[in-house]
Amino acid sequence: xxxxxxxxxxxLPPLANRPLNIGSSMNDDASRLDALAKVTGAAKYxxxxxxxxxxxxxxxxxxxxxxxxxxxxxxxARAVPGVVEADVSKRQGNYHGATVGHVAADSPLSLRRxxxxxxxxxxxxxDVVTTIEQGIEAEPELPVDAKAMIEQAGDRTLDxxxxxxxxxxxxxxxxxACVDHKGDSAVVYVSTQGTSSARDGLDEALGLPASKFEVxxxxxxxxxxxxxNGAGKEGMLAARIAAKHKRSxxxxxxxxxxxxxxxxxxxxxxxxxxxxxxxxxxxxxHIQTWGGVGPNRGGGGVNVPSGRYRLGQITTAHADIxxxxxxxxxxxxxGHPQGAFAEExxxxxxxxxxxLDPLAxxxxxxxxxxxxxxxxxxxxxxxxxxxxxxxxxxxxxxxxMGMGVTSWGRFPSSVDAEVVVNRDGSVEARTGTQDxxxxxxxxxxxxxADAMGVPLEAVTVRIGRSTLPPGPGSGGSVxxxxxxxxxxxxxxxxxxxxxxxxxxxxxxxxxxxxxxxGEVRRNGAxxxxxxxxxxxxxxxxxxxxxxxxxxxxxxxTTGTSGGAQFVDLDVDVETGVVKVHRIVxxxxxxxxxxxxxxxxxxxxxxxxxxxxxxFEHRLLDRQTGAMVNPNLEWYKIAxxxxxxxxxxxxxxxxxEAAGPRPLGEPPTIPTAGAIACAIYNAIGVPVRSLxxxxxxVLAAMAGKGGAK
Amino acid sequence: MQSLGVSAAAASVAxxxxxxxxxGRAGGxxxxxxxxxxxxxxxxxxxxxxxKHAMKVEPCTTLLEALRLHAGLTGTKEICDRGxxxxxxxxxxxxxxxxxxxxxxxxxGASITTVEGLAKADGTLHPLQEAFIxxxxxxxxxxxxxxxxxGAWLMASTPKPTLPQIQxxxxxxxxxxxxxxxxxxxxxxxxxxxxxxxxxxx
Numbered sequence: 001x002x003x004x005x006x007x008x009x010x011x012l013p014p015l016a017n018r019p020l021n022i023g024s025s026m027n028d029d030a031s032r033l034d035a036l037a038k039v040t041g042a043a044k045y046x047x048x049x050x051x052x053x054x055x056x057x058x059x060x061x062x063x064x065x066x067x068x069x070x071x072x073x074x075x076x077a078r079a080v081p082g083v084v085e086a087d088v089s090k091r092q093g094n095y096h097g098a099t100v101g102h103v104a105a106d107s108p109l110s111l112r113r114x115x116x117x118x119x120x121x122x123x124x125x126x127d128v129v130t131t132i133e134q135g136i137e138a139e140p141e142l143p144v145d146a147k148a149m150i151e152q153a154g155d156r157t158l159d160x161x162x163x164x165x166x167x168x169x170x171x172x173x174x175x176x177a178c179v180d181h182k183g184d185s186a187v188v189y190v191s192t193q194g195t196s197s198a199r200d201g202l203d204e205a206l207g208l209p210a211s212k213f214e215v216x217x218x219x220x221x222x223x224x225x226x227x228x229n230g231a232g233k234e235g236m237l238a239a240r241i242a243a244k245h246k247r248s249x250x251x252x253x254x255x256x257x258x259x260x261x262x263x264x265x266x267x268x269x270x271x272x273x274x275x276x277x278x279x280x281x282x283x284x285x286h287i288q289t290w291g292g293v294g295p296n297r298g299g300g301g302v303n304v305p306s307g308r309y310r311l312g313q314i315t316t317a318h319a320d321i322x323x324x325x326x327x328x329x330x331x332x333x334x335g336h337p338q339g340a341f342a343e344e345x346x347x348x349x350x351x352x353x354x355x356l357d358p359l360a361x362x363x364x365x366x367x368x369x370x371x372x373x374x375x376x377x378x379x380x381x382x383x384x385x386x387x388x389x390x391x392x393x394x395x396x397x398x399x400x401m402g403m404g405v406t407s408w409g410r411f412p413s414s415v416d417a418e419v420v421v422n423r424d425g426s427v428e429a430r431t432g433t434q435d436x437x438x439x440x441x442x443x444x445x446x447x448x449a450d451a452m453g454v455p456l457e458a459v460t461v462r463i464g465r466s467t468l469p470p471g472p473g474s475g476g477s478v479x480x481x482x483x484x485x486x487x488x489x490x491x492x493x494x495x496x497x498x499x500x501x502x503x504x505x506x507x508x509x510x511x512x513x514x515x516x517x518g519e520v521r522r523n524g525a526x527x528x529x530x531x532x533x534x535x536x537x538x539x540x541x542x543x544x545x546x547x548x549x550x551x552x553x554x555x556x557t558t559g560t561s562g563g564a565q566f567v568d569l570d571v572d573v574e575t576g577v578v579k580v581h582r583i584v585x586x587x588x589x590x591x592x593x594x595x596x597x598x599x600x601x602x603x604x605x606x607x608x609x610x611x612x613x614x615f616e617h618r619l620l621d622r623q624t625g626a627m628v629n630p631n632l633e634w635y636k637i638a639x640x641x642x643x644x645x646x647x648x649x650x651x652x653x654x655x656e657a658a659g660p661r662p663l664g665e666p667p668t669i670p671t672a673g674a675i676a677c678a679i680y681n682a683i684g685v686p687v688r689s690l691x692x693x694x695x696x697v698l699a700a701m702a703g704k705g706g707a708k
Numbered sequence: 709m710q711s712l713g714v715s716a717a718a719a720s721v722a723x724x725x726x727x728x729x730x731x732g733r734a735g736g737x738x739x740x741x742x743x744x745x746x747x748x749x750x751x752x753x754x755x756x757x758x759x760k761h762a763m764k765v766e767p768c769t770t771l772l773e774a775l776r777l778h779a780g781l782t783g784t785k786e787i788c789d790r791g792x793x794x795x796x797x798x799x800x801x802x803x804x805x806x807x808x809x810x811x812x813x814x815x816x817g818a819s820i821t822t823v824e825g826l827a828k829a830d831g832t833l834h835p836l837q838e839a840f841i842x843x844x845x846x847x848x849x850x851x852x853x854x855x856x857x858x859g860a861w862l863m864a865s866t867p868k869p870t871l872p873q874i875q876x877x878x879x880x881x882x883x884x885x886x887x888x889x890x891x892x893x894x895x896x897x898x899x900x901x902x903x904x905x906x907x908x909x910x
Contacts, residue, residue: 031841031842031844032841032844032846034849035840035841035844035846036841037849038846038849038852039823039833039837039840039841039846039849039852039856040783040823040824040826040827040833040837041781041782041783041784041822041823041824041853042783042824043849044782045782045850047786048776048782050776050777050780050782108773108777109766109768109769170884171884172785172787172793172795172848172850172851172882172883172884173785173787173848173850219848219849220848221785221848221849221850222848222850222884222885223848224884254789255787255788255789255790436848437846437847437848437849437885438847439847596843596844597844599844600844600847600885600887600890603886603887603889603890604847604885604886604887605886606886607886607888607889608884608886611886631788631790631792632787632788632790632792632793632882633788633790633792637882637884638886638888639878639879639881639882639888640874640875640878640879640881640888640891640892641875641876641879643875643888643889643892645889645904646889
């Protein structure tokens, strides 16, 4: 168990093909505990549960941005063989995908026929708002102080507007629930990021007390923030229909519905007006942001300025613009990637205007020493010294490099942990959290094994059930940060109880006993085999650990996670196609619990950022407000052929970081901005609008302001 | 066999449909009067992972629905339901296909392999499954069956695939968590090659 600082820039050999992060974590080698179930197809996700005699349910939805339901043949739907219920209660929809009713039938095929028999006739209502620009009545005036500062700065000002499009979470397992109804009890399988909280409200919908049903969520096919709202309207409707018909009920939305009505990262527009000095120092200015949200306002915040750079005296203002589109929900670092895109590209533009290297400028402006060190390391690893000045290249293929930084705060969350030791020596670690792909199941196991001194193989992790002690929801990068201390405490408490039994039997002082190598030892010498020690247990031992918001807030071993990413790419200026070759992601996360899982989190964050930067775009029809690409064919997500070489570097140099720090969200924050900067470097003009598709590259190069 | 991607998976579906049409399984060839099926459910037996599954399905049932709902094999996932994501990939007589774009009745008589059939009957994992575990080539795991089937199909024809060949063979598969890098490493290692970044401990 080592925690060496292995990221000292002075001693680093070249990165490629070397195990850079080995030796840095609590457990370097462990594979995830549920990997076998996942590679054999044995893992049962909620969507895989098909109770016999279940009803299948679908929502009836508005097909336009704003429309009135003129007619709908509910009787015809009810007459379809197998349909048990058809109900359309609303007449208005103000976004594509808004729910107005539902149909339930005894098979998926009957359900499809029942839905078709409704023959809904919709009439569109007037104009729809599909872009932020449409919703802005007038560009706002500068506040007085910012105006004076900018007027005084003369030419040394930047006035630029950056925009991003809506990104849908596109969880591969869609939102939904399956209620396995058992008469006077039920098991509710939900695809959720909050197993413990998903119970809320289901009691009423099921007509059962909370003691009579269990929420089960062993596996989740992706969440990314959109599955934080308990059982969701999908689970609630399934529960109500199950209760009404006293039958099992299954409602998982289809791919189109997943795009339309399960949340998204809202679009953004950021107008930056700043004054700077000849050496690149930012004096300040004003940043106005807009968020393109659903029909109801809220959730459109853009995190800029991020606070990671010294930007002088900046004033800000924000407005949400209501669009006739699906509502936003938290999406991996809400508000951050869009803000970081604007901030990083703005810095590159200021650097270019001052004739400065953008890395040199950033090293001066970065506030946190650790992030500055990470930036220096990343620059070395990517080979920043080979970067040419912006627009210095000729020929069809032009190379570019860019960078961005990240940080993420620590959010306290309550966790109840239990570690059970059985008489046969087996150990169970229990909490009602869930593993949405982050590896939380494995993290709990590794921490428990480490706290007790037993091998990981001895530990069985039980999560994903509402009947377990309450565990954290998977949001805000809190699960590892908050459950690790709780399981440390619980594991140690359980181990101590075993050691007290051994002490009682052998007369050895309990404080001299340790557990290691499958035995109880005193001063390194074997006292008793672990199995024999556990045989002394009268019944079972339960060690408890509790993390409250208060204890986490007071914990000085955890805190903010910083990071820096570097991108090396080519732009084909004849076609506008961008090919990313390498991304180096230096990321701090305090004490690393599992090297493999931590690397995966970083790689995954980078890939989602790349996909956001180059491809993802929810496209609403300007006339009808209908989403024209609610599928995985035309809503493009980065695929295997779009992949660069991604090199995650886990920063373990921070000596104070004895505990784990947040990791899920920060690696996806800087990637899009770093890619935009690298494209600017390659072609010499900034493309100020995500996704940076080939048409925007070509327009920018033709001087048509692909920028807007 | 060439490396095939998304269009290739679709093409292999088309080729397979043609083959089944020629063999007469889909009804109507060689001048015979086309046999009429449906609309009521018909008896169908599918051979999946060497096991025969008898079922009664409507002729419009896709192979994906038949596997998940009628054979109880839920390892094969429905993700996009239109041949864009590779999540429902299976092998039909050894050829990669997306099961959401195939009718179950067209697969009568064929040998179908799903993710559940990649390991041997005694539980010995396919080398690619082992490599996926070791390289953490999965996060939420929902796309994993499709990638494994595509990878196993590639390995069956190409003993030492290059990185571009791996990317091409998997071009029809989408992962949302972002595990591609580890997937490539897993395929490289399973075919006795050096991973891109060697993060494993011997």
